[in-house]
Amino acid sequence: MPAIKKYLAPKALEDLIRDASTEGATILAGGTDLLPRWSRGLTPVAEVVIDIKRVAGLNGVSRVNGEICIGACTPVCDIAKDPTIRKEAPVLAEAAGRIACPQIRNRATLGGNLCNASPAADTAIPLILLEAVVDLASATTDGTTVREVPITEFFRGPGATVLAPGEILTRVRFKPPAGGMFAAWDKFGTRPAMEIAVASVGVALKIEAGKASWARIGYGSVAPVPLRGRAAEAELVGKPLTPQTIGKCAAAARDQIEPITDVRASAAYRREIVGVMLRRMLERAGSGRKG
Amino acid sequence: MQEVVEKVELAFTVNGEAMSLRVPPGATLLEVLREDLELTGTKYGCGEGECGACSVLLDGRVVNSCLVLAQECDGLEVLTIEGLRSNGQLHPIQKAFVEYGAIQCGFCTPGMIMAAYALLEANPSPSEEEIKRALEGNLCRCTGYRKIVDAVLSLAREGA
Ligand SMILES: Cc1cc2nc3c(=O)[nH]c(=O)nc-3n(C[C@H](O)[C@H](O)[C@H](O)COP(=O)(O)OP(=O)(O)OC[C@H]3O[C@@H](n4cnc5c(N)ncnc54)[C@H](O)[C@@H]3O)c2cc1C
Ligand code: FES
Numbered sequence: 135m136p137a138i139k140k141y142l143a144p145k146a147l148e149d150l151i152r153d154a155s156t157e158g159a160t161i162l163a164g165g166t167d168l169l170p171r172w173s174r175g176l177t178p179v180a181e182v183v184i185d186i187k188r189v190a191g192l193n194g195v196s197r198v199n200g201e202i203c204i205g206a207c208t209p210v211c212d213i214a215k216d217p218t219i220r221k222e223a224p225v226l227a228e229a230a231g232r233i234a235c236p237q238i239r240n241r242a243t244l245g246g247n248l249c250n251a252s253p254a255a256d257t258a259i260p261l262i263l264l265e266a267v268v269d270l271a272s273a274t275t276d277g278t279t280v281r282e283v284p285i286t287e288f289f290r291g292p293g294a295t296v297l298a299p300g301e302i303l304t305r306v307r308f309k310p311p312a313g314g315m316f317a318a319w320d321k322f323g324t325r326p327a328m329e330i331a332v333a334s335v336g337v338a339l340k341i342e343a344g345k346a347s348w349a350r351i352g353y354g355s356v357a358p359v360p361l362r363g364r365a366a367e368a369e370l371v372g373k374p375l376t377p378q379t380i381g382k383c384a385a386a387a388r389d390q391i392e393p394i395t396d397v398r399a400s401a402a403y404r405r406e407i408v409g410v411m412l413r414r415m416l417e418r419a420g421s422g423r424k425g
Numbered sequence: 426m427q428e429v430v431e432k433v434e435l436a437f438t439v440n441g442e443a444m445s446l447r448v449p450p451g452a453t454l455l456e457v458l459r460e461d462l463e464l465t466g467t468k469y470g471c472g473e474g475e476c477g478a479c480s481v482l483l484d485g486r487v488v489n490s491c492l493v494l495a496q497e498c499d500g501l502e503v504l505t506i507e508g509l510r511s512n513g514q515l516h517p518i519q520k521a522f523v524e525y526g527a528i529q530c531g532f533c534t535p536g537m538i539m540a541a542y543a544l545l546e547a548n549p550s551p552s553e554e555e556i557k558r559a560l561e562g563n564l565c566r567c568t569g570y571r572k573i574v575d576a577v578l579s580l581a582r583e584g585a
């Protein structure tokens with residue numbers, strides 16, 4: 135049993151923001167990263183735990199000023215099933231639906247997946263493709279302040295983000311992509327069930343007059359952070375999707391990533407698999423498929 | 426735990442019955458179910474979300490009770506394997522597990538049955554593939570899974 139001394143479950147955002155600035159307080163969302171870390175002794179058990187799931191306004195998908203907003207406490211299973219997300223951002227629904235198993239997906243939140251900052255966080259790559267931003271709220275002397283951070287700038291390293299002590303990720307936002315785009319995401323694991331990705335790849339493309347006019351590429355589990363594939367994007371934009379272009383993109387991807395060797399795969403294998411996954415996705419895009 | 430931590434009030438519903446007790450703030454739902462409420466049908470396998478032996482329903486959703494603090498359940502409804510029986514009769518899922526030989530040592534069984542229950546509540550006519558996906562988070566060291574899938578499949582209503 136974690137030796138927690140105090141458990142708080144604020145209902146209003148102002149109360150949460152105030153409580154979160156308490157020295158030594160830890161934010162608890164779904165607990166699916168935190169509780170295993172506590173029981174393995176990887177993270178010291180917090181004296182004060184602040185459960186944020188009862189805070190009004192942090193749960194659910196909504197549309198505000200033309201943007202799709204997802205509350206930090208929305209469980210990933212709800213994201214996988216949400217009709218708006220499935221229609222407008224199917225890559226995110228796909229990634230959310232492939233996290234772990236039903237028991238975990240029912241608890242795991244989007245905010246927790248991002249704030250835990252694993253390079254393997256499955257929702258991060260689709261959010262890079264969607265050019266999402268996160269809202270980070272914190273206490274000031276006379277209330278609350280919110281700053282907006284692009285998802286590509288949120289991660290700082292394995293387990294590290296730009297979150298300041300006491301700062302809370304309140305929601306994730308993105309503009310629904312224009313119709314007719316190609317978008318795909320996939321992860322590769324050592325078994326089909328309960329897989330933490332050996333590597334994951336996502337691609338979003340606009341193709342106009344036979345050429346890629348815009349591209350976003352992302353890789354998971356192959357760098358200290360979920361990585362935007364700028365090198366491969368640069369090889370792609372303005373070019374037709376010929377085997378030559380695709381080959382150069384895959385090579386750029388293999389060069390840009392910085393995989394490590396761990397229990398799941400070697401660095402060399404990860405480099406190889408990322409190239410192959412990216413090549414296959416671009417071939418699908420070139421053949422006129424939507425994803 | 427060396428230090429004495431003050432216990433806190435917890436009021437929730439377990440298997441349809443309102444409960445109120447005092448628990449340490451760090452107690453997991455699994456610990457409270459097994460140790461305070463003596464509902465030992467729910468099992469401790471790994472304590473890390475990997476095995477599913479501790480599966481229960483929390484407000485209708487299947488969760489790993491080892492990864493939930495009891496305090497998080499304040500005001501909520503929990504359903505455990507003990508709550509499936511009605512009028513002294515086993516639940517149809519329990520009967521199917523017996524009939525199909527889907528139980529050997531039985532340690533995974535309560536978790537498997539709760540995961541199957543959650544599936545059938547949401548989708549009364551799942552395909553074999555959907556059953557396998559729904560039981561992905563439940564490990565069994567004995568049966569090889571085939572009989573478990575068959576038991577659940579026998580309950581899938583025609584017409585999906
Ligand atoms: C068996 C198992 C399998 C898993 N499989 C996968 C998988 O396939 N893919 C995958 O991506 N992940 C996987 N995970 C990891 C985990 O389930 C996810 O990362 C999940 O989304 C974490 O969310 P949570 O709400 O449970 O986070 P929590 O454990 O509650 O929190 C995680 C961290 O983020 C902080 N935090 C949470 N919310 C906020 C917020 N709003 N603002 C500021 N800080 C916050 C917490 O303080 C903590 O440090 C798995 C975990 C387990 C146990
Ligand atoms: S004991 Fe909870 S998942 Fe294994």
Ligand code: FES
Binds near residue numbers: 530
């Ligand atoms: S019957 Fe023994 S673990 Fe499943």
